[in-house]
Amino acid sequence: MDLVKLKVSNIKNIKSADIELPMEGGVYSLVGGNGSGKSTLMLLLSVIVSSRRYSMLQLEDYDKTSEIEISMSIGGNVSNNKWKVSGANKFVVSGGVPIEFKGVYEGSLFYGSRFEDSRVVDNLIRSNSIKPEHIVDAFDYVKDNLSYILHGDMNHYRTLKKIKNKKISLQYQFSNVPYFTVSPTGALLSQYRMSSGECLLLSLLNYIYSTIVNSGATGVTSISPVFIDEIELALHPIAITRLVSYLNELVEQFPKVCVYLTSHSPEVIRSLKPENMFMINNSSGDISLINPCYPSYAIREVYRHDGFDYLVLVEDKLAEKIVDMSISDIGARESKLIHISPVGGWENVLSLHLNLLKNNVMGVNKKIISILDGDVKTDVSAKKEFTHLVKTFLPIPSIEKFIYSSIFEGKYPGFKKVLNDKYFPIKSIDELSLEHSRQFKGKVKNPDKKFYFRLKKDLESRNIDESYFISNLSEDIKREISFEAFNVALTGLLR
Structure with missing residues (x-):
């Protein structure tokens, strides 16, 4: 089993940590509540894909006693790095060259490369300094997967553009390859002006396509780490579920891809195998891991x-x-x-x-x-x-079925009168039921849910939220039913 071992002393809220994680194909997650240290651990692990990663730590995050040791055991070969704080108050590696694998780190809103190129690209767009021939259509792979993950279809982002290649990006002093969309007015908008979820996924999908999917005849021959920190800060829960499904398919196709997520999202926790989840236990700064971690346990802890x-x-x-x-x-x-x-x-x-x-x-x-x-x-x-x-x-029965049976099946006539007089003084229940019957003729699926949705829309149009409605309705139901x-x-x- 290929492994990464991480020892930490006095970094942010971590006083000490000595953990061991698998570093082989699969989708894994570090889970835990806010302040447990999962984002810090992810950042420290990500130095194996870029030796510059520790520059993201702030001066107040460490002191002269802070140390980080990373040991990799891959295919029977062991390599080790120890990072210490130098006289210049920066982390430097001692004993050999830094361990480095071809991989990617996409941080949350507080970390990562989202803002690095934003100022440069904005200035270039405003001054019309990007040559038209240097902007080309984005890869279909990126368009399709971005659209599916965020919207559940393949129809969005068909006009998505990108800088032609990495070489041209460097000419413009970009550290990454920026993507662009075209606004309804025809203006060019960079990915840094898009939503945080779009920006994060564009960088991630560009890397996956360019380095993994389009890896040529040889394919991915060595471990390829992908680190993604707290995706729930940028993505809707449904999009999170689709992203995890996409990542699972990716590692099936490319068994050397090793994905690590940090999350306290139920969507992530429920999607992963218990043996692939590591619950962080932070006891006054001393870190340990609980594994396997069953979803119910993880959610109960979070x-x-x-x-x-x-x-x-x-x-x-x-x-x-x-x-x-x-x-x-x-x-x-x-x-x-x-x-x-x-x-x-x-x-x-x-x-x-x-x-x-x-x-x-x-x-x-x-x-x-x-x-x-x-x-x-x-x-x-x-x-x-x-x-x-x-x-x-x-x-x-359910609230939807109870209301539906009262309105359409003649049950609980007293309740129907209360419902109408108390909650629907403008457009009556009879009017709403007539609208429903006109729209849904014959046998329809879940008519009770469709009618309840109509009632909710009417309540919302009068600034009455569902929680207020339910709170009062429950009292009415208890007066009608024994x-x-x-x-x-x-x-x-x-x-």
Whole structure:
């Protein structure tokens, strides 16, 4: 197994670290909460792709006692570098030349090369100093993957341009190969004027295509590290999921590519194998790693709610509010702490419940309860793996189905009147339901969700947000529907 070993003394919030990580094909992640040291570790590791990387450390990040030692064991060959602070107060390597592999580091908003060329390229654009023949169409590979990762299609960025090659970039004193887009007015905009996500991905995709994908007949013959720091600062969660999928496909095609991400994003954590995740444990500056790291454990560590006695998993915000009200109604909070967490659909709720138990994430003397919408009892009973989980059901279906059944199926007539009079005084419920019926004729998929979306849009047009609506609606529902049996069951579960 190829490895990189990193020893650190007195760098930023790291007093000491002695860690070991795989350096072979795959997608890996350093995960941990804010301030755990993951970005610092990533920066220190990235010196293997550029010996200038430590110049990114600020004077206040280290002192005369600071040291960094990196040891690489690749294919049975071991190389070692020790970095110390020189008399000029800069990091220098002692004993041999710096270890260097062909690779890339793309930092978050606070690190990386995003701003290095920005001033130069802006001045050149303003003075029309870039020759037209030096700007060419971007690679289709970059256009396609940028569009897919950010937008889920191949239609965006078709007019994307770039400086012709690295040699010409150096003539303009660029440290990288800038990309450009054309504004609706015809103006040339550099990637440094684009969003942070676009800028980060352009640099990353340009490197991957130029150095890895377009590597010629020999291909990638030695380990090629790719370091990406805290992508959630620049990318939407859906884009993060697509990027991780893209990276997984990349390492399948090029087994020598070794990708490291730092993240506390659930999208990253849920996408990776437990054995490829390393949870950072920072104990007063002393760093250690936990591996394998299961997603439920990682998310529990990153988004933790300490000290509760009961964890109640529900499907959505309405269920969270209703359960919270019921807990107050039965006086169940006396001498106990209860945390309610909306998870998603019923399968997500029960899968998370099962994973938490299997991995003993909650520890001893903690109880997990799943409370599901009342319309999924049959579906749940068919899943034998969830039979022994502690669970109960609300006396109502989902908010979408409850409202839909009241408006379109004639159930709960009293609730329909309250809904209309209290929340829709301008455009009535009857008007909204008529609009829905005109648009969606015949059998349609998820009509309840489509109608609820229509209601939300109407509320938003009057500056009423969904959380306010749900908070008040839950009280109306409890006045319309008897929760007596549910409260009895809940009382028994919270004993």
